[in-house]
Amino acid sequence: MHPDPIDLARRLVQDRFPDALAVVLAGSTAAGRATASSDLDIAVLIGDGGETGRETVRVEGRLVELFVHTRAGLAELFAADVAARRGVLQSMYATSLVLVDTDGEAGRARDLAEADLRSGPPALEPEIVETKRYGLTDALDDLADADDPFERLAVAGVVLDAAADLLLDHHRAWSGSGKWLPRRLVEADAERGGALLQGHRHLCETGDPAPLADAALRVLGLVGGPLREGYRRTWRGVIDSVAAGAGR
Structure with a gap:
């Protein structure tokens, strides 16, 4: 006992x-x-x-x-x-x-x-939001191109995390990791957050990336849409990895 x-x-x-x-x-x-x-x-x-x-x-x-x-x-x-x-x-x-x-x-x-x-948490700086938009757009492009099932699963995790980060910031909601990420998503935005989670689950079960990609694009629409050409970043102070904010 x-x-x-x-x-x-x-x-x-x-x-x-x-x-x-x-x-x-x-x-x-x-x-x-x-x-x-x-x-x-x-x-x-x-x-x-x-x-x-x-x-x-x-x-x-x-x-x-x-x-x-x-x-x-x-x-x-x-x-x-x-x-x-x-x-x-x-x-x-x-x-x-x-x-x-x-x-x-x-x-x-x-x-x-x-x-x-x-x-609530502090809002992300506009430059950081822009970098996260670029990173999510890049990850979605990788997701569309991924033929290898293991690569597709790995990229799907990047898409979920990046979209969740933007969605939670949009609502000035607290973030989380592990089991707390889905809880925070549903608390902040049951419709869009739930669509991200369902899309990720659908991809894991079937390999089909379309629902997750659609849900992530809806999140991007809240913060200015996909961002590719025209993105520019200048490093100030500590220079971090070129992978920061990107899907690779």
């Missing part, structure tokens, strides 16, 4: 972080969707003399992801998540189950997290 995950989290916190200012349990466990194999996502706010970091441990057979931070560290992580347009830690605090709340510390952290989430 597996131990109750919330009880397990409480015991771990009492053992590892007896002086924690705030502890919240997030993820599928807090949402009531946990399975026997689900890991535990625990954010721990500690005193200013501690160190901010992340650690993965296994306790009583269950994986636990520990996100440990001081007040200053939490502010820095929130800022980094906003800049990355992900809002990961903010979502953890905003949707969590509070396990420890010393003098209202958990509530204050949640208030900051919710304020960030309400504000």
Whole structure:
């Protein structure tokens, strides 16, 4: 019989972080969707003399992801998540189950997290949007030309990611990776985001790129359409790879 995950989290916190200012349990466990194999996502706010970091441990057979931070560290992580347009830690605090709340510390952290989430991620700079348009157009051209099934699958992933990035930015919506990408897409735009996901699935199942290409072109239509000739980019400061923003 597996131990109750919330009880397990409480015991771990009492053992590892007896002086924690705030502890919240997030993820599928807090949402009531946990399975026997689900890991535990625990954010721990500690005193200013501690160190901010992340650690993965296994306790009583269950994986636990520990996100440990001081007040200053939490502010820095929130800022980094906003800049990355992900809002990961903010979502953890905003949707969590509070396990420890010393003098209202958990509530204050949640208030900051919710304020960030309400504000939304920063809009991409016009030059970056233009580069992403060019990259998606290039990837769609590659998708149309791809005869090799493995290349087609690889390019389809590029198309999905690039189109998702543009669509989420268009809506000033938070992005995500892995399982969070489809969740964010559907939350932001059920029609267009759903079409991208269905098109990608259809290609993976049948090899037919048409629905995915059509869905990506609809996204491009929101941001100025396909971009090929006329695109120009000048590198300023750090010069990155010529593949940045392109489909190769």
